[in-house]
Each structure stands twice: as structure tokens, then as C-alpha cells.
Amino acid sequence: MTESPRGWGVTPSTGIPTIAFGNQKGGTGKTTATINSAAALASRDHDVLAIDMDPQADMTKGLGLGPGDDNDPSSPKNDLPNTLATDDANLLDVLVDNPRTDNTTLSEIVIRSDDYEHLNFDLVPSHKDMGLARDWMDDAGARLSLKVALEELIDGGYDYDYILIDCPPDLSVLTDAAFIAAQNVFLAAQTQATSRDALDDLWDQLESIEDNQQIEIAIVGLLANMYRDDGQSQKFLDAFDESYASLAPIFKLPMRVAIQRAWDNGCDIFEWEDANDQQVERELFLEVAETMERAFDKTQVEV
Numbered sequence: 001m002t003e004s005p006r007g008w009g010v011t012p013s014t015g016i017p018t019i020a021f022g023n024q025k026g027g028t029g030k031t032t033a034t035i036n037s038a039a040a041l042a043s044r045d046h047d048v049l050a051i052d053m054d055p056q057a058d059m060t061k062g063l064g065l066g067p068g069d070d071n072d073p074s075s076p077k078n079d080l081p082n083t084l085a086t087d088d089a090n091l092l093d094v095l096v097d098n099p100r101t102d103n104t105t106l107s108e109i110v111i112r113s114d115d116y117e118h119l120n121f122d123l124v125p126s127h128k129d130m131g132l133a134r135d136w137m138d139d140a141g142a143r144l145s146l147k148v149a150l151e152e153l154i155d156g157g158y159d160y161d162y163i164l165i166d167c168p169p170d171l172s173v174l175t176d177a178a179f180i181a182a183q184n185v186f187l188a189a190q191t192q193a194t195s196r197d198a199l200d201d202l203w204d205q206l207e208s209i210e211d212n213q214q215i216e217i218a219i220v221g222l223l224a225n226m227y228r229d230d231g232q233s234q235k236f237l238d239a240f241d242e243s244y245a246s247l248a249p250i251f252k253l254p255m256r257v258a259i260q261r262a263w264d265n266g267c268d269i270f271e272w273e274d275a276n277d278q279q280v281e282r283e284l285f286l287e288v289a290e291t292m293e294r295a296f297d298k299t300q301v302e303v
């Protein structure tokens, strides 16, 4: 692992800072962190592309690009297309190497924020076919497929300040492809024994990718999520500190009802307003955004 100054990121071959939000343990806050970090970076006037590599498609649905919400016909998100079930080209076509899909490129499936008022950043949505990835992406080249697809996208004229990738809760070929393309990982973990053990396995996986691919991978942040103000949480936070504080900043996010409500309503924390105060969450994700700016030596864009 890169023994770098705090939060110093690795710039991948595209030249664009790219961060994969990972942990093979489920429900730790990967998707929450991806959406809210993307929103925070966008609020600081950065152009962001978010990629949903998870067959569960939580980020795609959360941003309104799923089946829509029949319970709320007035939601502006109902105007967005349902990208999950489209017969058009999808992300699996981009990642899989077969004659039918050989020429599918990311540019065909990027949803541009300029086209939809509701979106604050561009999105590569997931798709129902992504569940087949583990069967179809079975050759060595598959692990490089997202990296190659991003190189083509950027060579083709797309330009972003940051690319953020939401990983599935596993150590599958999809997660490997995301780590190889990004070379920067933001860990989302809960302050629990199972999360600490999962991070140990993830660490081994990252080291093995570094060896096999001959690349550097940096940890650019760790979200200690659903942190409780008790001895148990503190014990695991101390363990995270010991293992990761020299590599990357650790962000402590308590259990916050606004995070859950924003999620349930398909909003990021910057869009979401209710009677509860959202300041804690907003400040945390703005801090994450500032850390990413520092990690890649990019200051806030002047407008």
C-alpha cells in the first residue's frame, strides 16, 4: 500500500482522480458515502462522474434512475428514465468482451446531469444484467475492463474533476475492476468487530491486486459509520486509528436520522431538508470533499 502523506491520492492513467468506495461487508455506507461525496464535490463546483458497479443498483435507484416512485407522482425523479431495465446498451455490455457487445462504450450509457434538472453529477447507471457479471467476466482482461473503458471515455473528450465508483458488497471481479480503474479506495466501515475483520480481508485483496497488476493503490479515507458514543464503538475506532490513521483521514459519522430519511426519499444530504438539522452530515461530506481536493492537490474550482 502506498505509504504516502495523509490522504495523498494516486492519479490513474486517465489523469482523473478516481475513487472506489469499497467494503465487501454489506450495509456499511458505501452507497451513502458515494452519493454524498459526489454531491459535496459537485456543490464545490467540480464536475463529477459517479459509476454504479453494484448489481443491487442502490445508487441508480436512489438517484431516481430506477422504476420511479408511484407513491409520489409529483417527484421530479419520475421524469428520469428507468435505466435499470432498458434494452439499450448497458454497463455489463461495456465490461464484457463478447462479439455482440464489442463496440459498446461508456459514452453511450453516461447519463448527463446537464440533461436533467434533478441530477447534480453525471452517472453511469447499473443494470439488471449486472448480476451476470460474475459468470461472464471470467477472463483476466475483465479485471481491466473498467480502466480501459474510462481511458476511452476520457480520450473521447469527456472531462471530469473526479470519478467516484460505488462497489458491490463483495470481493468479486466487479470490485477488482473498480479498484484497478480507481487506484484509490475510500473505505466505509461500521465500528464493529465484523467490519474490522472485513477490512483486514480487503487489505489483503488490495495488496494482491497491487502485486498482480503492478500498480499502486492508495487509501484516501475511511468512514467510521454509524458510530455510537460508547466504549464499544471507541474500541474499534481506536483499532481503525492504529491501522489507517497514518494512511488516510478517518471520518466519524454517527447514526443520523437525516441520512436515512434523505436516502428513503432518494435525495443526497445537500438536497434534503426537514425539521431535523442536517448540518453535521453536510459538514462531514464537505470535509470529505475537501480531503479529496487535498489528496489530489486540487483546490475548489473558482467560478
Ligand SMILES: Nc1ncnc2c1ncn2[C@@H]1O[C@H](COP(=O)(O)OP(=O)(O)OP(=O)(O)O)[C@@H](O)[C@H]1O
Binding pocket: 025, 026, 027, 028, 029, 030, 031, 032, 033, 054, 056, 058, 167, 168, 169, 188, 225, 226, 253, 254, 255, 256, 257, 259, 260, 263, 264
Ligand atoms: N450514518 C447513518 N445514519 C443512519 N442511517 C445510515 C447511515 N449510513 C447509512 N445509513 C443507512 O444504512 C443503509 C445502508 O447504507 P448503504 O446502502 O449506504 O450501505 P452500503 O454499504 O452501500 O450497502 P450495500 O453493501 O448493500 O451496498 C441505508 O438505508 C442508509 O440510508
Ligand SMILES: [Mg+2]
Binding pocket: 030, 031, 032, 054, 058, 166, 167
Ligand atoms: Mg451499496
